[in-house]
Amino acid sequence: MQKSECPGGTQLRNRVTGNCDQRTSSSVQIKHRTIVQQSKSSSSTSSPESTRKLHPRPSDKLNPKTINPFAEQSRAPSAFAAIYSKGGIPCRLVHGSVKHRLQWECPPENLPFDPLLITLAEGLRETKHPYTFVSKEAFRELLLVKSAPEKAVPLLPRLIPVLKAALVHSDDEVFERGLNALVQLSIVVGPCLNDHLKHLLTSASLVVIKSKIPTYCSICC
Numbered sequence: 001m002q003k004s005e006c007p008g009g010t011q012l013r014n015r016v017t018g019n020c021d022q023r024t025s026s027s028v029q030i031k032h033r034t035i036v037q038q039s040k041s042s043s044s045t046s047s048p049e050s051t052r053k054l055h056p057r058p059s060d061k062l063n064p065k066t067i068n069p070f071a072e073q074s075r076a077p078s079a080f081a082a083i084y085s086k087g088g089i090p091c092r093l094v095h096g097s098v099k100h101r102l103q104w105e106c107p108p109e110n111l112p113f114d115p116l117l118i119t120l121a122e123g124l125r126e127t128k129h130p131y132t133f134v135s136k137e138a139f140r141e142l143l144l145v146k147s148a149p150e151k152a153v154p155l156l157p158r159l160i161p162v163l164k165a166a167l168v169h170s171d172d173e174v175f176e177r178g179l180n181a182l183v184q185l186s187i188v189v190g191p192c193l194n195d196h197l198k199h200l201l202t203s204a205s206l207v208v209i210k211s212k213i214p215t216y217c218s219i220c221c
Contacts, residue, residue, distance in 0.1 A: 080123035081131055089119070091138055093130045100130075102137050108144075113151040117142055121162040124177045125169055136177050143188045152185065153192050159185065160196045167200075 083089060090105040104111075120142065123135025143152065152159075163185070166178025182200075186193050 078126065078131075080119060080126055080135060081128075083119060084123075084131060084134065089134065089138065090116070091134065093134055100133055100137075102134065102141060104141075108142050109147060111142070113142065113148075114155060117152060117155055118158055118162060121159055121166075121181060124163075124166045124181055125174050127171055127174065132173070132177070136180070139181050140184055143184050148188050149190075153189050156189065156192065156196050160200050164200050164202075 077085065090111060091102045092105075094101050094103045117139070120135050120139040123131055124139065126132050126135055142148070163178055163182050166174055167182070169175055169178065
């Protein structure tokens with residue numbers, strides 16, 4: 001004989017079954033979220049970027065982000081470059097279709113040579129454009145003014161060491177600019193340069209000068 005269930009027992013069993021279903025559903029959702037989070041973390045860990053961070057390769061040392069062979073080296077500019085950038089040289093380079101030229105802010109004959117001529121002589125040791133052209137051409141044009149002899153002679157004691165530094169420079173183009181400047185200065189000041197040649201043409205500097213351009217140097221001397 002089968003016993004009939006009372007309505008209260010049926011409701012109690014349904015309530016218990018519902019609670020179990022809710023707990024089962026909640027645990028399934030929690031497990032699903034955990035699996036998704038683990039999947040995301042594992043995918044981010046296994047990404048190429050993170051793999052490189054955990055296991056750097058030898059080629060990473062050549063990464064352009066850290067070492068760029070084409071980038072400018074960060075170093076302090078030279079004295080001439082700093083003065084030129086701040087507008088301390090009263091002329092600017094004008095790029096032409098055939099050749100470059102200088103544009104002066106005022107006529108060169110109205111400019112004081114001290115310390116401009118010395119600054120331009122220091123610029124002869126530059127190796128980058130436009131400093132190379134500006135220093136060389138401005139030095140030449142400044143010595144072409146009528147009052148150049150009387151303005152340049154008092155500066156010879158300070159000019160000679162600067163020109164000597166260009167003449168013993170390891171760069172051949174710097175040496176050539178220094179030698180040309182010395183010839184131009186000699187034409188302007190004449191015999192006044194003789195007393196300073198002993199400081200310019202020392203035994204050490206003569207060895208360097210003669211090894212650079214023997215024929216040209218003998219003519220200049």
